[in-house]
Amino acid sequence: MDTLNIAGKSYQSRLLVGTGKYQDFAQTRAAIDASGAEIITVAIRRTNIGQNAGEPSLLEFLPPEEFTYLPNTAGCYSADDAVRTLRLARELLDGHKLVKLEVLGDPNTLYPNMLETIKAAATLVKDGFDVMVYCSDDPIIAKQLEELGCAAVMPLASLIGSGMGILNPWNLQIIIDNAKIPVLVDAGVGTASDAAIAMELGCQGVLMNTAIAAAKDPVLMAGAMKKAVEAGREAYLAGRMPKKLYSASPSSPTSGLIA
C-alpha cells in the first residue's frame, strides 16, 4: 500500500488542504470531503470575547476526531510568536504534536523568513513537536531543516495564494533527491496540473488552500485536485518514458502495411 508517512503515522491521501477563505463552514466541509484530505490545516486566533458567543465553530463542522488537524502559525513574523502560537495549539488540541510552522518575512509576498523559521523549528523540535515546515525552495535550507529534526519540509512552489504554479521545478527536484524526510509542496498551486506536476517530480504530497477555496466551484476543484494528486503520484511511481528529441518511435507495427 502506497501511503504518505509523516511522524510515524500513515495517510491514504497525499493531498493536504487548508480551511480558510471559504464562503461558510458548510462549503468548507463539502470541499474537504471532495478533496479526500485527511490532514487539514487550521489557524489559531484570539477568541471573540463578549460577542457571538453562540456562533458555530470550525471544529463543529470538522470534528478533530475525523481529521488530523495541522495547526499553523500563519501571520507570525517572529520565531517567538510562532512557538507561542503552537504551544497554544497543542493545549487547544489536547496535546496534539503535528504542526505546520511558517514564519513570514514580508506582508506583500508572504515569503518565509528562514532565519526565524530555523530558530523556531529548533525550539519546537526540542519541545517535542512534529514540525512540518513551510520554507523557501533553497536545497541547503531544506537540508538544514531536516538535520534539525523536522518531520517534513514544505517548500513553496510560488507565493502563498498566488496560484502561479511551480516556478522552479529544478530546485524542488534537488530538494526531493536529497531529502530523507517527506517533501511536500506548500503554496502556489493554482490548478490541477500544478498539483500533478509536483507529484510527478516525486513530492510526497501537496498542501493547498486558495487553489480550491478561490475556484469558481470549490467543491468541483477539490475533486479535481484529489485526482491530480493521485494521477501525479501514480505517474511518478510508474516512471515516465524518457523524452526523445528527434527520435520518433511509432506505436504501431512498421511492417504489414498495404502496398
Add this chain to the structure above:
Amino acid sequence: MIHLTINGNSRQFEVESLTVGELVEKLGLTGKRLAIERNGEIVPRGAFADAVLNSHDKLEIVGAVGGG
C-alpha cells in the same frame, strides 16, 4: 478590583479574587474549546480552577479558525 488585559483589551472585574476557570465562566466561554496563555505561559485546561489571576495579568484566549 482586578485589572486584566484579555486579547489586547483591558477589562476590570469587581471581585476580590478570580481564577482562570471563573473568568472563562464570566466571559461566557464555558464548554468552548479554547487555550489560554497567561503572561506568556500556557495555563493547562486542568489547572483553570486553581489558577488564581493577579491584577495586570496579560491573557491570550485562542481557538481554531479556518486557515491555510
